[in-house]
Amino acid sequence: MSIASAEARxxxxxxxxxxxxxxxLAFFRKMLMPWHARAENTPNPFEQESFMNQHVDRxxxxxxxxxxxxxxxxxxxxxxxxxxxxxxxxxxGALIAAKDAALARFNKAMDRNDEMESxxxxxxxxxxxxxxxxxxxxxxxxxxxxxxECSIACQIEICKRYDEARSRMSGLTSAAPxxxxxxxxxxxxxxxxxxxKVQKMIREEHAKRVAFGYGQAxxxxxxxxxxxxxxxxxxxxxxxxxxxxxxxxxEYLLTVTDGRFTEMLQHDxxxxxxxxxxxxxxxx
Numbered sequence: 001m002s003i004a005s006a007e008a009r010x011x012x013x014x015x016x017x018x019x020x021x022x023x024x025l026a027f028f029r030k031m032l033m034p035w036h037a038r039a040e041n042t043p044n045p046f047e048q049e050s051f052m053n054q055h056v057d058r059x060x061x062x063x064x065x066x067x068x069x070x071x072x073x074x075x076x077x078x079x080x081x082x083x084x085x086x087x088x089x090x091x092x093g094a095l096i097a098a099k100d101a102a103l104a105r106f107n108k109a110m111d112r113n114d115e116m117e118s119x120x121x122x123x124x125x126x127x128x129x130x131x132x133x134x135x136x137x138x139x140x141x142x143x144x145x146x147x148x149e150c151s152i153a154c155q156i157e158i159c160k161r162y163d164e165a166r167s168r169m170s171g172l173t174s175a176a177p178x179x180x181x182x183x184x185x186x187x188x189x190x191x192x193x194x195x196x197k198v199q200k201m202i203r204e205e206h207a208k209r210v211a212f213g214y215g216q217a218x219x220x221x222x223x224x225x226x227x228x229x230x231x232x233x234x235x236x237x238x239x240x241x242x243x244x245x246x247x248x249x250x251e252y253l254l255t256v257t258d259g260r261f262t263e264m265l266q267h268d269x270x271x272x273x274x275x276x277x278x279x280x281x282x283x284x
Contacts, residue, residue, distance in 0.1 A: 092245050095235050096252055102224070102231035109217070109224035116217040120209065128205070130154065130197050133190035134165055140198060142205050145218060151202045155195050162191040229265070232256070236264070237271035239279060 129137040138161065140154040166187055173180040209215040235253065240246040257264065264272075 092235075092238055092240070092248055095231070095238055096248075099228070099231040099235055099256070102228040106221075106224040106228040109221040113214075113217040113221045116212070116214040120212050120214040124208065124212075128201055130158070130194065130201065132158065132161065132194050134162070134187070138194075140201060142202075147202050147206055151198055154198050158191065158194050158198065162187055162194075233265075233268055233271055236268045237275055239275045 126141060126143050128140040128142060130140050131137050138154060138158050140150065142150050166184055169180055169183055172183065206215065209218070235249065235256075238245075238249060240249055
């Protein structure tokens with residue numbers, strides 16, 4: 001694997017903002033909640049971990065502090081209670097209640113994940129070492145959530161080290177081309193073997209997390225995150241049948257998004273605009 005191909009693979013796998021500083025990881029996760037994402041149904045064993053850090057615009061400012069979170073929850077409850085008995089708001093009220101329940105599930109899953117992560121890394125290393133066939137070792141940081149990201153980052157660094165080793169053979173290529181060709185072939189073989197070591201260590205790390213219970217906590221967090229996203233989208237997409245419903249929906253969305261709509265994804269904007277049109281006139 002060349003550096004270019006490895007970096008291309010990494011770029012494809014990184015549609016998100018990654019927080020590398022371990023010391024601040026809990027803050028970003030708890031305060032900024034930067035990891036809502038749409039899950040894909042694939043057989044990848046690391047898929048449930050890959051949702052982290054994908055949508056920094058979703059819920060980024062919803063819970064900037066414990067006080068703010070409590071205030072938002074109180075305001076949402078006030079909006080819901082004030083209009084729950086109004087004419088024609090039963091269906092909308094049910095969607096709002098479902099959104100509140102989904103957020104509560106997500107917060108619970110996040111707290112459980114924090115607990116399991118702290119316990120896991122209290123007895124397991126965040127940095128593993130991959131012994132290299134050319135000598136030395138390459139750090140493999142398994143810092144929390146996305147093991148596939150950790151794997152790709154490590155493989156890119158290994159590819160760079162092998163590219164450097166090959167570049168140092170330019171003089172040998174001129175003096176003894178056949179020997180240089182054999183040496184380059186040996187380096188390629190060793191490089192592939194070392195990349196396989198990374199993949200094997202990642203699989204072992206994943207198995208350890210599952211055995212500890214940390215892997216299951218990540219799965220539940222991913223599912224809870226998805227459910228919260230879908231619940232909010234459902235409120236955006238709801239077609240109001242009266243001015244009272246319009247008022248209830250507007251007040252709720254202004255409250256739950258803190259008036260800045262930092263949680264809106266692109267499809268939410270489309271759903272919101274389509275909700276103003278008669279159902280038959282909505283664009284596909």
